[in-house]
Amino acid sequence: MTEHSTPQELRNRLVDRIVKASLPGLYDARVEDAMRTVPRHDFIPQASLELAYANQAVTIKDNPDPDALPLSCASQPDVVFFMLAQLGIQPGNNILEAGAGTGYNAALMRHLTGPTGNVTTLDYHEDVAAHARQRLDATGFSDVRVLTRDGALGAPEYAPFDRLIATVGVWDLPASWWDQLAVGGRLVLPLRWRGLTRSIAFVREADCLRSESLATCGFLPMIGQDGEREGYVDADHLVKLYWDADQPIHALSLRKSLAEAKEHLLWTNVAVAPDEPLDGIWLRLSAVDPATCRITVRPEAFASAAGLHRPAIPALSPALVEGDSVAYLVLEPVDVQGSKRYRLGAAGYGPAGQELAERLGMQLRAWDDDRTLPPSIIAYPAGTPDEKMASGHVIDKPSGRLVITY
Missing domain, CATH: 3.30.310 (TATA-Binding Protein)
Structure with a gap:
């Protein structure tokens, strides 16, 4: 960073690097524009400009246990980019986010939905939600709904949603999300199983969620999932x-x-x-x-x-x-x-x-x-009979059943 670099210049340099290194198939010009427009530094005012526009996560809520993971972080910008590309937001979409964090991701999504869209973001921690509310108000995104709530509960009062995104590691798909995501809608989440995490873009079908893309990522785990x-x-x-x-x-x-x-x-x-x-x-x-x-x-x-x-x-x-x-x-x-x-x-x-x-x-x-071949991952609600699922390796969880095949 040079002494006289402006926030816009720093932001453009960061996005230039992200776009140049973007994953195959996970580029969206509208997401690029949003990240060049929405000021990340205004959502993490405690960080220096250099840190705000570095490609790294920023802790916003420490854990009182020094040996434990932080309680909340601003996600790494390149991960924000490819997850929003996976989400495929369209103008007018009604969107739900589990994990408000700084409010930055909600602001990007509100930018992408245009004047006819809606964004609702949830956070378990009252102080984190309050920070997101304050930052969204200060940056011109006061119409984003911010609720202090367990993300696993969703927001049934504003459903159905066209898009649903989780910015926390999810071990088990909450049952409420099945009910609140419209058929044809898209769910993007960092799904955890067998010790690994992948950001998966699912498309909702009548009786299942079918993966469309996968990307490597790492997120703090969702509170309350003990699997x-x-x-x-x-x-x-x-x-x-x-x-x-x-x-x-x-x-x-x-x-x-x-x-x-x-x-x-x-x-x-x-x-x-x-x-x-x-x-x-x-x-x-x-x-x-x-x-x-x-x-x-x-x-x-x-x-x-x-x-x-x-x-x-x-x-x-x-x-x-x-x-x-x-x-x-x-x-x-x-x-x-x-x-x-x-x-x-x-x-x-x-x-x-x-x-x-x-x-x-x-x-x-x-x-x-074939080192680049991705698996197909299909998620079904818990209780779905074997004969109504695709063939493949099954992993059962309390609220859902995963079928993973190559």
Whole structure:
């Protein structure tokens, strides 16, 4: 930033970078115009102009627990961009947002709906909603409705909605959203399952929601959804698992297998470039194997010669867990025609460690056949009979059933 840069200049530079790096198929010229027009810095006045126009999230409500995630953040601008592109707002749309945050996203949506549209935004925290209300009023968006309310309840008094967006991580689709989203409407949300999160654009059909696009993202979880579990495997708190409530996983069951560190190492011929993302592997695993979860391993656990094999991403690696056995993604540097690459494989531990490593390896090879192929995700209301759903891997949650297929 130069000394004399104006907010508009900073905003244009940020949007220029976002557009240049935008994801394939997730560009919308009207969203670009909105982000060049609506002043983000006015919604986070506590931040410097440099921070306001950096491509990063900004905390607006800290958590009193210093070891916990913040309670509310202003989302990273490039994520705001592609989620609004996924939402496909049209003039005159009636829109509901779960997670008011700073009010910035609601202002962008109000800009996009034009004079005949409506935007209602909800936030669980009274002070966050009050901040959004004050900032929207101060920036000329006083007709946006701001309600202090659990986002999972929606706003039935203003339904039906043409568009519904969540700016918090959602583990289970709230039943109220099914009732409040019009058939033909669009729902965009950061959906969480098996330890991963994807921003999914769903189109509402009469009896289901069908995915149209997916993008990698990360969001603070929605308050009140208690479907995710976590637990340390070892007494030293070096190895931790994250899984879903419907999975029969017990972290302590792995303690003996990992302590013995009898490893089954399987390498494939699949190789990636140093900067190539691995998230598609995890996504594919979640679509085919019910044992899929997440493992984190602190460096001390693999620092010694007798320690565990280093996971591909120690803080965020996919794993398969069954009973007292586990396998997770690993990599090693290799030279391919003079270029540095990383060969992918699986490290398995426990009585079924070899079998789990082979299952993971099989999905590595399947991913290698088409690394950009997205899955189809169809959501049905809870209680939908199997015979009325598409075929595929089913993940059941209290308010909905997901069918994931490749």
